[in-house]
Amino acid sequence: MSRISILFIVVFIASCKYQPLNVKLEQNEITTITAEDYELIKTQKSTSLLVIFPGGGSTAQETKEDFKITEKATENGISVLFMNFSQHLWIENQDSKQLSILITEAIEKNKLEVTKLFIGGISLGGTVALTLSNYLMKTDSPLIPTGVFVVDSPIDLYALYESSLKDLARKDFSEERLAEPKWIINYFEEQFGGKDSLLSNIQKVSPITTKTKNVNNIKFLRESKIRFYTEPDTLWWKENRQTDFESTNAFIIQKTHQILSDENWENAELIQTKNKGYRTNGEKNPHSWSIIDVHDFINWVLE
Numbered sequence: 001m002s003r004i005s006i007l008f009i010v011v012f013i014a015s016c017k018y019q020p021l022n023v024k025l026e027q028n029e030i031t032t033i034t035a036e037d038y039e040l041i042k043t044q045k046s047t048s049l050l051v052i053f054p055g056g057g058s059t060a061q062e063t064k065e066d067f068k069i070t071e072k073a074t075e076n077g078i079s080v081l082f083m084n085f086s087q088h089l090w091i092e093n094q095d096s097k098q099l100s101i102l103i104t105e106a107i108e109k110n111k112l113e114v115t116k117l118f119i120g121g122i123s124l125g126g127t128v129a130l131t132l133s134n135y136l137m138k139t140d141s142p143l144i145p146t147g148v149f150v151v152d153s154p155i156d157l158y159a160l161y162e163s164s165l166k167d168l169a170r171k172d173f174s175e176e177r178l179a180e181p182k183w184i185i186n187y188f189e190e191q192f193g194g195k196d197s198l199l200s201n202i203q204k205v206s207p208i209t210t211k212t213k214n215v216n217n218i219k220f221l222r223e224s225k226i227r228f229y230t231e232p233d234t235l236w237w238k239e240n241r242q243t244d245f246e247s248t249n250a251f252i253i254q255k256t257h258q259i260l261s262d263e264n265w266e267n268a269e270l271i272q273t274k275n276k277g278y279r280t281n282g283e284k285n286p287h288s289w290s291i292i293d294v295h296d297f298i299n300w301v302l303e
Contacts, residue, residue: 051120
């Protein structure tokens, strides 16, 4: 879900109770464990774990189908935990705490040995991954992320608010097209206060605020490996969503990487692709898991 395709999201705290629904043994010593809150693809004797958050409204099963990582990961002794946590524009400390409990339970119940932990996600999932990873580092959790990856995510909530105001001022948008920015504006002002207090309040939960160059909410990740993936397809956004480049995730991710570079975050990488964004059905869309080169990604995890 992109910054301009977030409509009428119901914010809730996902259940963290472990409820196994199905356990299935597959070939090559790979076990698939399906629970209410996640799907775990476990390789025998693996020591690395990928925790992957879906985009808004998506599921673990859909993520597994869209992100073609499972085969290459398991071939290299990496287990994959696909999460079902997918309807949060942002998370706060209590959400991070509950997620850390859930992931810990999944590791312990399934007897995973984890010496390397990578956490990431697409769209809203990438925003969750950044905030959760920072929380784990800040609280000295046993779950210390080796790396974090973000795939075309709306990591700057204030920029999302500003782009919605910009959309609302346009005269060429239909009422249907304006429904989404109207909802975002109303919801943010309800949650964070009026215009005078919104910026200061939103910075308490937004991973990044590029307007003020505020990176305090990810500062504990300074030494961690971070990858920002995006495909700045300006023509596609213009033709398909009537969206200017400055209102895309790609633009904010570029600005974020520049801020981190200026502050000497040596382990933060920006990976921009071209013409790689396609959905599983073949439809062109830069806001897709396909912008990740799986082979290169696995090498990054194994480094």
